[in-house]
Amino acid sequence: MIDPVAEATNVYSLIAMRARSRPDAPALIAGPTRISYAELIATADAIAADLAARGIRRGDRVAILSENRIEYTLTQIACAKLGIIVACQNWRLALPELQHCIGLVEAKLLIVSERYKASADALQLDMPVADIASLGASGATRCVAEPEDGLLIIYTSGTTGLPKAAVISHRAEIARMCALRMDLNIGPEDGYVAWAPMFHMGGTEHLLAALMSGAHGIVIDGFDAELICDAIAEWRIGWLMLVPATIEPLTSRIRARGITPKGIRAVGCMADLVPSGEVADISRLTRAPYLNSFGATETGMPPLSGGLIAPGSVPASLDKQLSSLCEIRLIGPDGTEAVGDEPGEAWVRGPTLFSGYWAAEAANAQCFVDGWFRMGDLFRKTADGYAFVGRSKYLIKSGGENIYPAEIERVLLADPRVSDAIVVRRGDDRWGEVPVAVIARLDESLDAAAVETMCRAQLASYKRPRDVVFVALEAFPRSASGKIVREEVEKMIG
Numbered sequence: 001m002i003d004p005v006a007e008a009t010n011v012y013s014l015i016a017m018r019a020r021s022r023p024d025a026p027a028l029i030a031g032p033t034r035i036s037y038a039e040l041i042a043t044a045d046a047i048a049a050d051l052a053a054r055g056i057r058r059g060d061r062v063a064i065l066s067e068n069r070i071e072y073t074l075t076q077i078a079c080a081k082l083g084i085i086v087a088c089q090n091w092r093l094a095l096p097e098l099q100h101c102i103g104l105v106e107a108k109l110l111i112v113s114e115r116y117k118a119s120a121d122a123l124q125l126d127m128p129v130a131d132i133a134s135l136g137a138s139g140a141t142r143c144v145a146e147p148e149d150g151l152l153i154i155y156t157s158g159t160t161g162l163p164k165a166a167v168i169s170h171r172a173e174i175a176r177m178c179a180l181r182m183d184l185n186i187g188p189e190d191g192y193v194a195w196a197p198m199f200h201m202g203g204t205e206h207l208l209a210a211l212m213s214g215a216h217g218i219v220i221d222g223f224d225a226e227l228i229c230d231a232i233a234e235w236r237i238g239w240l241m242l243v244p245a246t247i248e249p250l251t252s253r254i255r256a257r258g259i260t261p262k263g264i265r266a267v268g269c270m271a272d273l274v275p276s277g278e279v280a281d282i283s284r285l286t287r288a289p290y291l292n293s294f295g296a297t298e299t300g301m302p303p304l305s306g307g308l309i310a311p312g313s314v315p316a317s318l319d320k321q322l323s324s325l326c327e328i329r330l331i332g333p334d335g336t337e338a339v340g341d342e343p344g345e346a347w348v349r350g351p352t353l354f355s356g357y358w359a360a361e362a363a364n365a366q367c368f369v370d371g372w373f374r375m376g377d378l379f380r381k382t383a384d385g386y387a388f389v390g391r392s393k394y395l396i397k398s399g400g401e402n403i404y405p406a407e408i409e410r411v412l413l414a415d416p417r418v419s420d421a422i423v424v425r426r427g428d429d430r431w432g433e434v435p436v437a438v439i440a441r442l443d444e445s446l447d448a449a450a451v452e453t454m455c456r457a458q459l460a461s462y463k464r465p466r467d468v469v470f471v472a473l474e475a476f477p478r479s480a481s482g483k484i485v486r487e488e489v490e491k492m493i494g
Contacts, residue, residue: 010145010170011208016041018214022403027211027221028070029235031227035070040077043136050137054109054128057370058083058144061105061153064132064198065089065098065120066113068221071132072198073207075111076152078135080170083145087153087165088199089115092460099123100162101155105358111135124379143165153358154201156297157395157404165358168205168493175351177209177314179325180239181305184266184291190238191216193231195223201297202241202400204363207451210238219433232286236263240286242274243400244432247282254285264288266308273397273432274387276314284312294320294388298373300352306327319385326350328386330379343380343389347372381467394486396423399431401462404484408465411449411458417443419473423465424490437465438489440473468494 015037018025023038035043036062037396039276059463061082066072079086087105089098102110102125110129113122120129145151147170155163180186192210194217196202207217215238218231223246232240242250247268253259262324267288271279283290289308292315295301307321322328329337330344338344350373356364378389396403412421419440437451448468477488 008034008146009112009174010080010143010147010149011151011173011212012077012143012145014042014174014212015080015208016046016143017079018211022214025214026216028073028217028219029231030070031072036171037214042255044074044077044081045141046136046138047075048081048141049139050135051078051082051084051109051250052141052303053137053139056084056108056143059084059085061087061107062109062111063087063102063105063428064111065090065091065116066111066132066198067091067115068194068198068203068460069113069132069220070219071113071135071192072213073219074216075132075135076204076208077211080145080151081143082141082482083149084178085153085167088155088204090155090163090197090199090460091119091165092197094458094460094464096458097163097460098425099125101165105153105165123378124127127173130411137439144172147174148355150355153302154199154297157407162350162407162410164360164363167355167358168297168357172300172352172354173205173208174212176205176302177212179352180206180209180301180305182324184239184308186213186215186238186265188214189236190263191218193218193220193228193240195228196241196243196337196400197222200400201300202243205300206239206241211359220372222376225250229257229259232261233259234262234263234282237261238265239291240264240267242268242282244270245276245399245430247278251278251282251285259285261286261288266291269293269305270397270432271309271315271398272318275429279309280314283309286318287311290315292318292320292350294377294386295323296375298354298367299326299348299375302350302352303328303346303348303375304379317384319382319387320379321385325352330381330386331374338381341380342381343378346375346377346379346386348375349373377412385406394425396425396433398433398435398436398462402436403463405435407463408437408455408459412437412439412454415446415454417441417446417450420476420484422484422486422489424486424493425460426467426490426493428466434466435463436467436469436493438469438476438493439469440471 302323304320
């Protein structure tokens with residue numbers, strides 16, 4: 001009789017199949033280090049044996065606090081074998097935020113690199129800590145993960161001021177791999193450059209997808225234009241993921257070095273936040289279309305990342321195109337389908353969807369309706385696709401990071417010198433948008449430097465306000481119910 005658990009297809013089993021079919025093919029590259037598929041699976045199996053010997057079992061969570069490195073990916077693959085969920089920690093967070101994220105998922109083990117050992121020690125967690133560079137043991141383990149088991153926990157900014165833990169299953173990861181490859185015509189020869197932090201989907205998800213499809217993954221410790229130039233000159237790449245702030249620096253280096261890419265299927269993302277001249281420039285230099293994307297941690301690249309802007313062209317329209325493997329509905333305020341060109345909130349359904357937020361029953365009840373996920377983003381159907389209208393949940397998108405104002409306002413309003421405060425977005429040539437704090441103060445000793453100090457102690461650097469504006473309490477525009485009207489504050493501060 002077949003054991004349905006042992007035989008279920010999962011992320012590990014797909015990568016292991018590639019190791020059996022092409023054991024000598026390059027799997028992971030980091031500088032001079034090159035690991036074949038055979039070496040990859042052997043090392044991942046040794047890490048799995050180590051985790052099993054520590055008593056970590058299917059459904060348990062382990063937290064990783066590390067920079068991008070090959071061992072990070074190997075540990076994720078080992079966890080994929082055992083059905084363990086990897087909670088990927090954002091090393092940019094302040095210690096109180098990290099404490100919340102690790103405690104939220106009740107991790108059984110913290111795996112940390114030498115670079116972040118001091119941070120781990122400062123957290124004073126009541127759990128064992130392991131060095132990511134020394135994981136590994138002898139012994140055999142069985143592949144027991146099922147498709148609906150969680151594989152990754154990626155933290156998203158929270159509307160209530162603290163990060164939420166999005167659980168992404170093996171099923172979702174496999175579907176996301178398929179959707180992107182169908183939409184961009186990516187094949188097994190097209191690798192991925194994982195320079196974005198591995199606590200993000202951009203660093204983790206697409207690297208695992210490349211390995212599941214038998215392609216090579218190039219691991220870079222953060223954005224480095226020189227190393228990315230090296231990678232695209234030597235290797236074929238499927239999607240070269242670039243966020244707005246990275247495009248101009250890479251463009252400059254490609255020009256300066258006279259780089260000719262070996263082959264790229266698509267480049268970039270979030271075209272709405274990139275000057276149209278930069279879109280044309282990077283796509284011309286890489287000889288690749290620009291990806292006009294719209295997705296989320298919760299949905300993957302879907303629902304609206306099926307559109308490509310031709311190399312070297314300035315886009316006439318940024319309307320989005322439907323991704324593969326998803327359904328989308330636009331729902332109006334009355335709960336019915338938007339008609340004609342009426343805007344509606346994007347509701348999404350399909351196999352790429354995440355499994356919900358960990359230990360967040362109220363948030364899950366609000367976000368899921370009859371199997372549909374409410375994105376909180378407003379679109380209008382047009383003749384060319386879907387036009388982005390705005391966000392039903394106010395969100396600041398800064399250099400590829402999502403920032404909810406509540407995260408910053410929580411810190412500001414806790415200070416007794418603050419009478420009231422609100423955080424709004426302001427356009428920025430480099431980052432797309434940046435947060436600006438607008439504060440009514442009770443004490444003149446509260447100045448911009450003091451605001452920076454309090455935010456530095458509690459928030460990741462990218463969340464800290466780039467500007468502070470002080471106003472009289474009565475200057476805040478308010479609704480009939482007394483709430484500060486965020487959009488009016490935006491206008492007020494220019």
